[in-house]
Amino acid sequence: MKKRKILVIVITALIILTIMTGCPQKNNQIPTLTKISGPSGTINESSSTFSWSGNDPDGSIDHYEYRKDGGSWNTATGTSYTWSGYSEGSHNFNVRAQDDDKHFSKVITWNFVYSIPNCFDLKITVKDVNNKRQKGVEVYLYDDNWNYIETNNTNENGEVIFEELTPSFYHYEVYFDPEKINEEPEYWGAKTIEIIDMDVNNEIFERNLPTITDTFPSENKIPYGEISPIMKTQSTDGATYTLRARFIFDKDKTGSYDYDYTTNEKLVESGIVELEGETYNITQETNMYVVLETKIGGTFCNTDQFGWLNLLPQTNILLLTVSTTPEKGLEIQIEGTNCISPKTMSFNEDEKVEIGVTSVQEKDRSNYIEGMDTRYVFSQW
Structure with a gap:
């Protein structure tokens, strides 16, 4: 009986103890970290990015911490960190995680050596289509991934120098616009x-994309009335190109053009080729600008330009002032194929008169003055 009472008391005590203390606690599992990317071995980059991931099997990660070269721990804002400006030599980077129970993970470490690379200069000599060195050319330099580095202009010798470049592949582009008058350079x-x-x-660049060889109309003397402008082009490398021409006519060169026409595309091989624009009526003094566009990588680029050309229609009203101071007046009779009808004009001593002539040359002051394709006869009276 006594033994039974003692057993009941013991069992009751165990039940009460279990209720009061609950289930036995499990041991906390610390977070784990995995390196995703980062430098190793010897590197030449002065900046490195370290990436990692973390996991807590029985909870969540509260935050990550990092330190550089054994220094103080700092809280990271995410799962990556970029370290820039480290000195030449050996370095290490550590990361750890802390979970919601304040327990830290094991530390992961990146070890690397930074070696400052040797730098070298690049000299580019730019030559035009006539194989002459060209000053004032803009050269744009890019790295191997086409990230822009800098722009320099060629000097009097057609040379440009880029300094302190590390051994690698680079790209460069060449542009030219000496007068800065077009929407975009060549x-x-x-x-x-x-x-x-x-x-x-040392690098030599020779211009070989298609260029303009001639235009119609040309400077000064042009037919009166309707014309179809023509551009003659050529390429020197024997390749096949898709070209088109742009013709611009404008009296005052203000940018609000009187005529701006781009021709259809034309597939061109080596040799001289003509590109013709639409008909345009020229009845007064005007200016012409031409642009040759070549398709490069699916996009048309300005590879040559020419102008502004001053155009004077060849008629009997070309506004050239002729002056004379004879002992007596002169009588000038205008005659020629470009005159609408013969005219007679008289002017007195010391008087200036505007007559319809182009560049006039006086011969011996005896029997005539000749202009461009037009004959001017005069006599004293």
Whole structure:
């Protein structure tokens, strides 16, 4: 009986103890970290990004911490960090995680050595379509991924120098617009080069994209009335190009053009080719500008331009002032194929008169003055 009472008391005590203390606690599991990316070994980059991921099996990660070269721990704002400006030599980068129970993970470490690379210069000599060195050319330099680096202009010798480049592949583009009068400069082409272990890497760029060889109309003398402007082009590298021409006519060159026409595309191989514009009526003094556009990589680029050309229609009203101071007046009879009808004009001593002539040459002051394709006869009275 006594034993039974003692057993009941013990069992009751165990039940009460279990109720009061609950289930036995499990041991906390610390977070785990995994490196995703980051530098290793010897590198030449002065900036590195470290990435990682974390997991807590029995809870959540509260935050991450990092430190550089054994320094103080700092709280990270995410699961990556970019370290820039470290010195030449060996370095290490540590990361750890803390979970919601204040327990830390094991530390993960990146070890690397930063070696400052040797730098070299690049000298580019730019030549035009006539193989002459061209000053004032803009050269744009890019890295191997076409990220812009800088722009320099060629000097009097047609040379441009880019300094302190690390050995790698680079791209450069060449543009030219000496008078800055067109919407965009001429595109002369692009090349890819490799900088190697050499104090100065020398490069020669020769212009070979299609260029303008001639235009119609040309400076000054042009037919009166309707014309179809023509551009003659050529390329020197033997390649096949898709071209089109742009013709601009404007009396005052203000930018609000009187005529602005772009021709249809034309597939052109080596040799001289003509591109013709729409008919345009010229009845007074005007100016012409022409642009040659070449398709490069699916996009038309300005590869040559020419102008502004001053155009004077060839009629009997060309506004050239002729003056004379004879002992007596002169009588001038205008005759020629470009006159609407013969005219007679008289002027007195010391008087200036405007008559319809182009560049006039006086011969011996005896029997005639000749202009361009027009004969001018005079006599004293």
